[in-house]
Amino acid sequence: MPKNPAGAAMLGAALLILTLHRVAAQQSQGPSASPRNATPANMPLATLQDMFVRFPLPPGQDAYANIDGKHLQQYVVEQVAISRRYRDAGHPKFWGRIIGTSADAEDVEWMLAKFKAAGLSDVRSQPYDLVPQWFPQSWSVSVTGNGKTIPLESAQPDYGAVGTPAEGLDLDAVYVGLGSEADFAGRDVNGKAVVLFSMLGAPNENAVRRADAKGAAAILDVNMLPGNARYQAYPSGTKAPAFTVGHDDGVAARDLIAAMPAGQPARVTLKLSVQRVPNLKTAQIWGTLPGATDETIYIFAHRDGWFDASGDNAGGVASMLGLAEHYARIPQAQRKRTMIFVALDGHHNSGEGSAVGNKWLVDNRQKLFAKTALAINVEHPSTVQTQSRPRYYNANEIVWGNTYMPQQWYAGGTSRPELEQIATAAFKLFGATMDLYPSPTPPASDMSSFFRFLPGIDTSEFHQYFHTDLETPQTVPWTGLEASTRAYAKIIDEVNKLPLSTFQRAEEPAPTAR
Numbered sequence: 458m459p460k461n462p463a464g465a466a467m468l469g470a471a472l473l474i475l476t477l478h479r480v481a482a483q484q485s486q487g488p489s490a491s492p493r494n495a496t497p498a499n500m501p502l503a504t505l506q507d508m509f510v511r512f513p514l515p516p517g518q519d520a521y522a523n524i525d526g527k528h529l530q531q532y533v534v535e536q537v538a539i540s541r542r543y544r545d546a547g548h549p550k551f552w553g554r555i556i557g558t559s560a561d562a563e564d565v566e567w568m569l570a571k572f573k574a575a576g577l578s579d580v581r582s583q584p585y586d587l588v589p590q591w592f593p594q595s596w597s598v599s600v601t602g603n604g605k606t607i608p609l610e611s612a613q614p615d616y617g618a619v620g621t622p623a624e625g626l627d628l629d630a631v632y633v634g635l636g637s638e639a640d641f642a643g644r645d646v647n648g649k650a651v652v653l654f655s656m657l658g659a660p661n662e663n664a665v666r667r668a669d670a671k672g673a674a675a676i677l678d679v680n681m682l683p684g685n686a687r688y689q690a691y692p693s694g695t696k697a698p699a700f701t702v703g704h705d706d707g708v709a710a711r712d713l714i715a716a717m718p719a720g721q722p723a724r725v726t727l728k729l730s731v732q733r734v735p736n737l738k739t740a741q742i743w744g745t746l747p748g749a750t751d752e753t754i755y756i757f758a759h760r761d762g763w764f765d766a767s768g769d770n771a772g773g774v775a776s777m778l779g780l781a782e783h784y785a786r787i788p789q790a791q792r793k794r795t796m797i798f799v800a801l802d803g804h805h806n807s808g809e810g811s812a813v814g815n816k817w818l819v820d821n822r823q824k825l826f827a828k829t830a831l832a833i834n835v836e837h838p839s840t841v842q843t844q845s846r847p848r849y850y851n852a853n854e855i856v857w858g859n860t861y862m863p864q865q866w867y868a869g870g871t872s873r874p875e876l877e878q879i880a881t882a883a884f885k886l887f888g889a890t891m892d893l894y895p896s897p898t899p900p901a902s903d904m905s906s907f908f909r910f911l912p913g914i915d916t917s918e919f920h921q922y923f924h925t926d927l928e929t930p931q932t933v934p935w936t937g938l939e940a941s942t943r944a945y946a947k948i949i950d951e952v953n954k955l956p957l958s959t960f961q962r963a964e965e966p967a968p969t970a971r
C-alpha cells in the first residue's frame with residue numbers, strides 16, 4: 458500500500474474506475490452476461506493464449522524447444538490478414554485465400570518471402586493456369602409470410618451452385634425436418650423451396666440430394682450448430698441451387714413457416730448470380746533444405762481456404778514453416794536427407810480442374826519420389842476443443858475448452874508398422890492428441906492422392922468452425938501448433954535413423970469402385 462495519503466487516494470480512484478468499468482460492461486451485455494457468454498473467437502489473442510494448457514517439453518527433448526507455438530500462431534494471424542484484405546476490398550460474402558484471386562497472389566508472395574526468410578534454398582513459384590473458376594457475384598435469400606420478411610443473412614451458396622434467373626425465384630416453402638425419407642412422406646416438394654436441418658455429428662441423411670431428386674426448386678440446409686455462422690459447403694451435386702443457412706436464421710425461417718395459416722405457405726425469395734471466371738492463375742511454392750544425401754523428405758501444406766481459414770489451413774502452413782525454421786538451424790551435414798517443402802495451391806475449388814498442384818505431383822511421382830523416405834501433409838494440425846450445447850448448461854452456444862481437439866491420423870498404413878510406431882510414440886511424447894486408433898486411409902486431405910505411393914503422415918481435424926466465417930486465429934491454439942509440429946519433427950528424426958527400405962513400398966492399387 459502507498460504510505461502517503463495522496464497515493465492512497467489515487468489507488469482508491471483507480472479501483473473505483475475499474476469497478477465502474479466492470480459494471481458498465483455487465484450492463485451493456487444484458488442480463489444473460491456471464492464469463493462463458495464472451496466470444497472467445499474474437500478475444501484478444503494474448504489473453505486467450507494465457508488460458509490454454511501447454512504440454513511441457515519432455516526431459517531430454519531440448520532439441521525441440523525452439524519450435525514455439527506462439528511464434529507459429531503469428532503466421533496464422535498473417536495469413537488471416539491476407540483473407541481479410543480481400544474481404545474488405547469488395548468481397549464481403551465469398552472471401553478467403555481463394556484460388557485464383559488477388560488473395561491467392563498475395564499469399565504466393567507471402568509464402569515466397571517466408572520460405573526465403575526461413576533459409577530455404579531454390580525457393581520458387583510453379584504457376585498453373587486454371588479452368589474457369591466459380592465465383593458467386595451476389596445473392597440474397599429471405600422468407601416471407603404473415604406480412605413479415607426475414608432476410609437470411611447467413612445464407613451461403615454451396616460451392617459451384619447454379620445461379621437463379623436474373624429476376625430471382627419466388628417459391629412456396631416446405632419444411633422437411635432432418636430430410637429423411639420419413640420426413641418427406643406425404644409432402645409435395647416439387648418446384649418448391651425445401652428447408653431442412655442438418656448438423657455435424659448427426660447421421661448423414663443425404664437430405665439435400667433427396668430434396669433435389671424429389672424436384673425441389675431451391676434447397677436451404679440449416680446448420681444446427683449454435684450461432685449463425687456462414688458455412689461454405691463443398692458442391693451439393695444438385696440441379697437446384699442449394700444454400701447453407703446459419704442456425705439462428707434457420708430457426709426464424711422454420712418458425713415463420715410454422716406460424717402460417719393452413720393452406721397458405723410461407724414464401725422463399727432468392728437470387729443468386731454466379732460467374733465462371735476464365736484465365737485465372739495459381740501457383741505452388743517450393744523450397745529446399747539440402748541434406749547429406751539425395752534421399753528426400755517432403756512436407757506439404759495447402760495454402761488456400763475460405764474466410765479466415767485459420768485452422769484450414771493457415772495452421773498447417775504455419776506448422777510447415779516451423780519445421781523449415783527448425784531444420785534450417787541444423788548444419789547440412791547433420792540433416793541426413795534433403796527436405797523439400799511444397800506449399801500447395803489447394804483444393805477448395807472442387808471438381809474438374811481443381812487441385813492442379815496436387816495432380817502435377819501425382820503425375821510426376823516416379824521422378825519426384827524415387828528416394829523419398831517420408832512425406833508429411835500438414836493440414837489442420839490444431840483446433841480448439843469445443844462442445845456444442847453441453848448437457849445441463851442450458852445454453853445455445855459452442856463452449857470452448859482450454860486445449861485442442863484430438864486429430865484423425867494416418868501413418869503409413871498397415872504395411873509400414875515401423876512408421877506407425879514412430880508416429881504413435883512421437884504424438885504421445887509431445888502431447889499431440891490423436892484418435893486412439895489410426896484411420897485406415899488418410900483423413901480427407903491432399904495426402905489422399907499420395908498415400909498409395911508415398912510413406913505418408915497425415916493428421917487432421919475438421920470440427921465445428923471448419924469452413925465457417927468464425928474460424929478466427931483464436932480457434933487455432935498455439936499449444937496445439939506447438940505439440941503437432943514438435944511431433945512431426947520427432948517423426949522426421951526417427952525416420953532418418955532408418956534406411957529407405959523400411960518405408961518404401963510398391964505403389965498400392967487404387968481401390969476399385971463398388
Ligand SMILES: [Zn+2]
Pocket residue numbers: 759769770836837
Ligand atoms: Zn484443408
